[in-house]
Amino acid sequence: MLRHLLKLIWKRKSRNMMLSLEILLAFLVVFAIAAFGLRYWQLYQMPTGHSWKNQWSVSIRVAGDIPNDAAIFDSLKRGLLDLPEVESVAFSSFGTYEMSRWTEEYTLPDGSNELTIDGMGVSDDYFKTMEVTPAAGRVFSTLDDGADAAPVVINQRLADKFFPGKNPIGQLFVLAPREQRVQQRYRVTGVVAQFRSHGEFMDPVYFMLPRYIPGVGKDAAYNIMLKLKPGTPRIFETRLNAKLKQIRNDWNFVITPQSEARKSMLNTQLVPLIILAVIAAFLLVMVAFGLFGVLWQNTTQRIPEIGLRRALGADAGSIYRQIISEQMLLSTSAIVIAMVLLVQLPLTDVFGESLNWTVFTQATLLSASVIYLLSLLCSLYPGWRAARLSPTQALHYE
Structure with missing residues (x-):
């Protein structure tokens, strides 16, 4: 089955190449945001070395x-x-x-x-x-x-x-x-x-x-x-x-409870992450629409092929699984290529401790999960639409 799916993907490599590139770029964007957020969470778990609950700061201004x-x-x-x-x-x-x-x-x-x-x-x-x-x-x-x-x-x-x-x-x-x-x-x-x-x-x-x-x-x-x-x-x-x-x-004095200073500092430091997350969410929505449209078009162009499979005895479930499996394989190939590129970052220590192996591994798993979920959601309806076609409708489709 896997070999058959790979052959089908290879025969449509010109179409699938752009789809894989779109998934690859989406994975890179999600990885960047995930790594950023996970590093923040990792830092948040570390002790600061000083207290803030009952401490106040007085800044002298002259x-x-x-x-x-x-x-x-x-x-x-x-x-x-x-x-x-x-x-x-x-x-x-x-x-x-x-x-x-x-x-x-x-x-x-x-x-x-x-x-x-x-x-x-x-x-x-x-x-x-x-x-x-x-x-x-x-x-x-x-x-x-x-x-x-x-x-x-x-x-x-x-x-x-x-x-x-x-x-x-x-x-x-x-x-x-x-x-x-x-x-x-x-x-x-x-x-x-x-x-x-x-x-x-x-x-x-x-x-x-x-x-x-x-x-x-x-x-x-x-x-x-x-x-x-x-x-x-x-x-x-x-x-x-x-x-x-x-x-x-x-002298002038600026009095700040450390609890307030801490809250203000955390909010300030979270601004870049929030901005990047909003941008990433927007890009993912665009990728989802693009992915859905491409899958719809591909499925429509393959209606005669699907009809032939149905005429030869394939049931609706087999067609459904085929469409989804092909999309998962395309996503996997894009993720593998992205990983070959990204693994160079912790190996060469470009970002130092900011992208340590713990952050890298967790960001990879989280990003792959998001991409697989996105691919699954985008392929569900085109797969269902292809599976519900009768052999007669599909073979007479022009």
Whole structure:
């Protein structure tokens, strides 16, 4: 039966070639959307490394630069801790669930293994405030005052890359040497399993959290992170802003609960996927109409052939199965060709972790299922129409 169907398909190869090409393009479109969506789902399942339910972010907005004055930041911390709703206060270069990003190149002390690393300067209380728990070592504290190298907490991804097979705690790395730049040294005090500042849909990157000390260095922190008591209402924002203005009336403050910032970030990051999904749905509808029309035309042109088969004793069920089986074989050939092309992507690592083997396999299965379902639905009515023709009607068809 299979051999017979292949012969029939080959004899009409000029017609079937365009049909197969249409199915192939549809498969590629569905695969792209499926891979995109599955990667998002995969990222969403990964831990971000920080909490957001009881955390609020306060962004400092001023004209010009903020002076890195220890007295100013100390007054901010003391004043905020006076509020009964506030459990912990910390400072950072920027907040989580923001589009802000800071990257630099770093190497090992001998100048080898240069990497681009994301970073965020944070104060000692940041880990308690954001509920960040080290997987190895410890977070920095006053114990690191006067150390010969700046203390830093790194994520496991960076530890594995910089120090493979070694205990990263106590290891050194440096700011990559550049003209007119002091080579800063960093010593690892702790390792966190994961840290993704942009939230659930951020791709894992090499990340470091160097220590920020108010009053030390020229760069000040532009963000205050607060941990509030569970159940603190949104109306607390009014009292919080009044307290901040009482401390620094010449500064402006943008207060954002991390739950709101997270929701906004997720919605923003989902926009490309939604747009692509709408485009893909429109294309699939167009493909379905085209596929249905081609199958209808092919079936109409084959009515004499179908009539001859019926006259020779083939029943309606056999005709029905033949039409559907031919379409499934065409879909299979198009999918196989597409897979030969697509399998090169994870093999060559063109898209890196974005198209890992798990995503590739799941996207392939999902896309093939969609194409087979589409082909089946489009061939049901033409097959049924061909099967219900009587031998007399079919043989006299012109």
